[in-house]
Each structure stands twice: as structure tokens, then as C-alpha cells.
Amino acid sequence: MKILQVGGSKINEDELDSEYELEYVDQLNFEDDELWQYGLILILCPLPEIVTELDLFENLLMQTKIMYASDQIDLKIFPELERFEGTTLFSFNSDELSHMISEINSFFYGGQHGGGKQRITNVIFNDNENLTYNGNANVYIDLSDNRNSKEIIGTWKYGFPIQKAREYSFWPEFKLFGNAELEYKFYVLYDSSTDVKEVITLNASDFNEPINFFDTNRSLTVHMTVKVSGDGAVELGHMHYRRRRGKYGTFLPGDARLVDNTTRQELFYYYSPGNLKPPLNVYFSGYQTAEGFEGYYMMLKQGNPFILITDPRLDGGVFYRGTENLETQVFDIINGKLKDLQFKKSELTCIGISMGSYAALYNAAHLSAGKVILGKPIIDLNVVIKNSKLVRPDDFGIIMDMATYLRRDFSDFAADLPNYIRNNIFEDMEFRVAYMKNDDYDSNFEKFIDATKMKFKNIKKFGYQGKHNDNSGPLFKRLEAS
Numbered sequence: 001m002k003i004l005q006v007g008g009s010k011i012n013e014d015e016l017d018s019e020y021e022l023e024y025v026d027q028l029n030f031e032d033d034e035l036w037q038y039g040l041i042l043i044l045c046p047l048p049e050i051v052t053e054l055d056l057f058e059n060l061l062m063q064t065k066i067m068y069a070s071d072q073i074d075l076k077i078f079p080e081l082e083r084f085e086g087t088t089l090f091s092f093n094s095d096e097l098s099h100m101i102s103e104i105n106s107f108f109y110g111g112q113h114g115g116g117k118q119r120i121t122n123v124i125f126n127d128n129e130n131l132t133y134n135g136n137a138n139v140y141i142d143l144s145d146n147r148n149s150k151e152i153i154g155t156w157k158y159g160f161p162i163q164k165a166r167e168y169s170f171w172p173e174f175k176l177f178g179n180a181e182l183e184y185k186f187y188v189l190y191d192s193s194t195d196v197k198e199v200i201t202l203n204a205s206d207f208n209e210p211i212n213f214f215d216t217n218r219s220l221t222v223h224m225t226v227k228v229s230g231d232g233a234v235e236l237g238h239m240h241y242r243r244r245r246g247k248y249g250t251f252l253p254g255d256a257r258l259v260d261n262t263t264r265q266e267l268f269y270y271y272s273p274g275n276l277k278p279p280l281n282v283y284f285s286g287y288q289t290a291e292g293f294e295g296y297y298m299m300l301k302q303g304n305p306f307i308l309i310t311d312p313r314l315d316g317g318v319f320y321r322g323t324e325n326l327e328t329q330v331f332d333i334i335n336g337k338l339k340d341l342q343f344k345k346s347e348l349t350c351i352g353i354s355m356g357s358y359a360a361l362y363n364a365a366h367l368s369a370g371k372v373i374l375g376k377p378i379i380d381l382n383v384v385i386k387n388s389k390l391v392r393p394d395d396f397g398i399i400m401d402m403a404t405y406l407r408r409d410f411s412d413f414a415a416d417l418p419n420y421i422r423n424n425i426f427e428d429m430e431f432r433v434a435y436m437k438n439d440d441y442d443s444n445f446e447k448f449i450d451a452t453k454m455k456f457k458n459i460k461k462f463g464y465q466g467k468h469n470d471n472s473g474p475l476f477k478r479l480e481a482s
Helices: 054-061 079-084 094-107 296-302 324-341 355-367 381-390 397-406 410-414 416-422 445-455 472-481
Strands: 002-006 021-025 040-043 065-069 089-092 115-118 123-125 131-134 138-142 152-156 160-162 167-190 196-203 211-213 220-244 256-260 265-272 280-284 306-310 348-353 371-375 426-436 456-464
Touching (some): 065 094, 160 167, 265 296, 280 296, 280 355, 296 306, 306 324, 355 371, 397 410, 416 445, 426 445
Parallel strands (some): 002 021, 002 040, 426 456
Antiparallel strands (some): 115 220, 123 152, 131 138, 160 220
């Protein structure tokens, strides 16, 4: 990632990690239209010209991150910049520069390193007698006939590497029934040692928030076990393992987490205020095994305010469906930003591709959005699951685990969105869709749209030859133009 230092004594490049490339200038040229290429601009001197170039400075904050020495330049006097604080604008004092360089190395890396997860199927148990695996979603451990107070212990097959001066978090999915108890143990090894240097024991109540590991002096490897005991049952799901940005966020600086504490299921969102002009674009990431956001640079190019939302559950997402609590949190975030921006609902645009298209239409319909833009749309999950058996066997089998994961009857759950569209009128909603003519996921899409087209203000659809995962380039360009 390229860093531009503006003014002050030039930073010793040896203090920066090798992934950074440092350039130095005495003053910031606001007319330079190449400033967007820097992942971070570090300002260590006064900028008197900012008074006359405030619009250009705001535009720059919509394209890259800026860190500034608050004792050299007072940006607090510009209320227009307050909306960028914590997402693309960060302050520090000059005498904290050494600390700030450490923060840059640890937390301001380019792109998204994404998160990962270890499936519950990567856990080896000492006793499989009372275990029921629900596909790849979770394992149900029944302790109701545990007369001998037997302890069931699971050990993760693989260790979790934690780089020096990098923060990583752990978030397990589990649910307790009756008087069951849960205990996790983290065995910490230093550097390349095979000796356990520290053991951290945590029970279920300790995991109200993710547990973070961070060591400035050495790399770590963490091995884990889980002990299940008591009377009742336990449902164990995946262990989420993510590189974090410390106090600044998880995947992107300024992002935030939505969680239903009863199910421990999460979504993440990122908000950029942009130019404060409508519409508010909400982009739902598609299915992806690496946790993180999609669409960041595409939304930046638009200039308008935007929200990115991502679903890290199961292998690559659960179509953004969940409990009423979790789904309502998404509605509330979008409605809250509309209110802050003083936008009408007709100035909301929901966007998504593939799995994200389902979420875009679902949320657009429930929030009465003015526009929905879909790519490779998936609307009827019953058709997807039917095709997973007959049209593309052994492909996207994870959809079989969704109903188990959400504890719902799949047929009823899958019919939610098609039925909602059929039973409501969206006369003020514009509908833009780019689809594959030979889609092998939701192959009934064209029929569904033709049957419901009178329910929307207007529909423009663009068909491309190919199956669901084909021909993405032209389709994405069409969506950007929409």
C-alpha cells in the first residue's frame, strides 16, 4: 500500500512494514488527481490552503484515508469533515508519531485481509456417541442421558497462527440448552516453539464479545479445545477467526458488527457518508468464503453515501436471513442512515449480486426503496435447492444446511421472498436487473419477473448468455451503469 507523507520530518521507512511504500511531499497539492492512489495520506504540517480548498479535501476523504497531526492542523473547525471521523479521517498528536506508526503497521493495512473460520467438522471429539452432525452447519451434543457426568472434549485439528503486532479475534457459535456447560481452552505457543507458554480458560459467559489476541513482541500459535459437560444439550457451530483493526474496526476502519445475542449470529456493515447527496446506496456482498465486504471501490466511485453489508455465517453466508432481531437490526441501520441524511425512502437504492441480490430485493421490498439493482438474481431458494440436486449436483450443497442453521422449515423459509413480492405492490420502485439466460441456480427468475412485473414502477432487464457463474465482466459493467 502506498502512503503519502505531507510535511514534517520524513519518517524512516525502516519503521514501516515492508507492505508499505512511502512517498514524501512538502505540501499537499489539492489539484493532483492521482491522490486517490494512496491508501493513506499522513499530514504532519499546517495546511492553510484548506480553507479555500475544502471541497477538494472532502472529495479526497471520499477516496482515501487521511491521518493528521491535530497540533499542526485543526480540522475540528470544519463541521463538514465531522462525518468522516473514524472511517477515513483520523487524528493524533505529533509527539505520538512513533505510536501512530505502530498503529499504521498493525491496523491500517491495505485492502481487507478478511476473516476465516474453522468448521465444526474440523473438531475431533473424544466421544461421538451422543453427537449429531447437521451437515456443515453445527453439531448437536445431547447430554440429557449423561448419568456419569461424562465430559465430551473436542480438539481443533489445526492451530491458529497470530502474527507479531497483529490483532486477531475469536468468535465461536454455540447455543446451550438446559444446564449444559461449555469451556474453551486456548493453548498459546510463542514464535516457533512447541512448548505451551500460557493457557487461557473461558466459559460461555466470557464470550459476550469476541476474544482478542495481540502481542507486540512475538508471533503466536493458538491451539484450542472445547469441553462440554452438565445436563442438557449443546449446539456447536463454526469458530470465526479474524484479523482485526484494533479499535478502528474489523474488516475496514469504521465498520461495525450486528449480532443477535440469542443465536450468536453476526452480520457486519460499513457506512460512508460520501457527498451527502442522494441516493443512499446499500450493497449486499455475495457468497464468499473469505469474510469481508464486497463492492467498496465500486461504491466509492459513485460518490454518494453508501452502506456495505456482509454475511460471514456458515461457509459464505446465509442470504442475510436470520431471526427477527437480526433482520430488524439491518432495517434499523438503513432507516437510521436515511434519517441522518434526511433522505426519503424513495432515495434508497439496494444493490446485490447472486446471494447479495436476494438480500437487496428482500430489504428493498420491506423498506419501500426507490430502486433495486440486481445481478445474477436469486429470488426463489426452493428452485436453488431443487437445482442443486438435478442440475448441478455436488455444487453449492451448503444451501442444504441453511434451514438447520436457521432452525426453520426450509420450504416455508424459502418461499418468504417470492410470496412477499406476489402479495404486495411496489409501484414506486424501479427495478434494474442483469441476469444469466441459462442460470443454473434460480432458473425460474425470468418467469417470476414476467409474472410480477406489473407490481413495480418499471423494470429494465438485461440478459447475458451463460450459467450463473459465467460472463461476470460485462454483467458487472452493466450494473455499474445502472
